[in-house]
Amino acid sequence: MRETPAPPPRSASRRSGAAALLAAGLALAAGFAACGPSSSLAGPPAGKQTKPEKVEKMKTVLSKSGHDITPLSREEVARLAKKLDPESYRVTQKSGTEAPFCGNLLDNKKEGTYLCVVCGLPLFSSEHKFDSGTGWPSFFREFDPAHVTRVTDTSHGMKRVEINCARCGAHLGHVFEDGPAPTGERHCLNSASLTFLENGAPVPPESRPVKAETAYFAAGCFWGVQHWFSRGPGVLEATSGYMQGRTEKPTYRQVCEGDTGHAETVKVVYDANRITYRRLVEAFFSMHDPTQLNRQGPDVGDQYRSGIWTVDAGQEKVAREILEGLAARKEYGEKRIVTLVEPAKTFWPAEEYHQEYLAKNGAACHVTNPW
Numbered sequence: 001m002r003e004t005p006a007p008p009p010r011s012a013s014r015r016s017g018a019a020a021l022l023a024a025g026l027a028l029a030a031g032f033a034a035c036g037p038s039s040s041l042a043g044p045p046a047g048k049q050t051k052p053e054k055v056e057k058m059k060t061v062l063s064k065s066g067h068d069i070t071p072l073s074r075e076e077v078a079r080l081a082k083k084l085d086p087e088s089y090r091v092t093q094k095s096g097t098e099a100p101f102c103g104n105l106l107d108n109k110k111e112g113t114y115l116c117v118v119c120g121l122p123l124f125s126s127e128h129k130f131d132s133g134t135g136w137p138s139f140f141r142e143f144d145p146a147h148v149t150r151v152t153d154t155s156h157g158m159k160r161v162e163i164n165c166a167r168c169g170a171h172l173g174h175v176f177e178d179g180p181a182p183t184g185e186r187h188c189l190n191s192a193s194l195t196f197l198e199n200g201a202p203v204p205p206e207s208r209p210v211k212a213e214t215a216y217f218a219a220g221c222f223w224g225v226q227h228w229f230s231r232g233p234g235v236l237e238a239t240s241g242y243m244q245g246r247t248e249k250p251t252y253r254q255v256c257e258g259d260t261g262h263a264e265t266v267k268v269v270y271d272a273n274r275i276t277y278r279r280l281v282e283a284f285f286s287m288h289d290p291t292q293l294n295r296q297g298p299d300v301g302d303q304y305r306s307g308i309w310t311v312d313a314g315q316e317k318v319a320r321e322i323l324e325g326l327a328a329r330k331e332y333g334e335k336r337i338v339t340l341v342e343p344a345k346t347f348w349p350a351e352e353y354h355q356e357y358l359a360k361n362g363a364a365c366h367v368t369n370p371w
């Protein structure tokens with residue numbers, strides 16, 4: 001059914017949706033007479049749709065503090081930016097600057113963490129806040145240096161270093177070299193770019209360090225299964241491989257022709273703070289046909305069997321509950337669900353050319369988008 005393709009060069013197309021990289025806006029040095037709405041407010045354009053990006057999903061990037069800082073797609077940033085008030089939208093998405101001595105966080109003395117107002121990534125901590133006298137909230141270092149990116153800004157006839165959220169690209173402010181010890185840096189922030197989270201308050205899922213857990217699913221040819229799992233919200237990585245067989249380190253050829261007993265399986269590493277195992281199992285059932293025995297679509301053979309390989313009793317309980325619920329509700333009519341639920345054996349990653357196969361080759365597959 002399939003040919004063995006030559007691995008094509010990886011697409012290097014995707015970049016952060018950082019609208020804030022456009023250095024526009026007002027100079028920090030400019031004087032402002034009063035607080036209140038600015039005449040240059042630019043809210044989200046009404047009814048304007050962002051063109052979907054047809055690009056490869058980036059590998060997950062984790063910071064030293066354990067946060068997922070993989071740049072968000074332009075679409076995702078646009079979705080998040082819709083919830084912003086006009087001032088936060090103008091500052092973060094149009095590189096605006098709020099009037100000095102006007103931001104709500106300038107005089108905030110409470111202990112806690114300053115989060116990106118757009119994506120919730122922790123950016124600064126009250127431990128590093130100081131009174132710079134400039135009229136803008138100031139910090140001498142970042143919460144985690146990897147959470148804040150720097151770019152040269154030559155607007156307004158000045159050469160400054162603009163700072164942005166590493167995950168969503170939101171414009172935050174600028175960093176100057178006239179801060180206090182120990183860094184000598186002054187991160188000059190707009191309150192409108194931040195949300196304050198006081199110590200002890202519940203931490204939103206998007207602001208927590210990643211809680212990585214693993215799940216394994218077999219739903220036929222792994223090309224499409226890996227493709228859709230990798231695009232799940234909160235999925236950190238999806239890898240194609242072979243599982244539940246009788247031999248070690250199987251090759252694709254051995255699995256297809258050698259009767260090794262392996263099933264084409266996708267290993268899904270996910271952030272349990274952002275997506276549940278239950279949601280993954282539901283996605284698994286909705287992306288393929290669990291009533292087909294030892295085949296999916298055009299692919300026939302027991303390597304294409306439908307299966308959930310569980311890593312503990314908790315996963316097994318959830319998987320069986322969902323399977324039995326689908327059967328009881330007759331979701332597939334009179335057809336029997338043949339999905340196996342078994343304890344996971346060793347996962348053997350497939351050859352590199354099978355990884356992100358659809359993104360590399362643009363081929364279609366039997367599975368449907370479950371998200």
Ligand SMILES: [Zn+2]
Nearest residue numbers: 116119165168
């Ligand atoms: Zn952000």
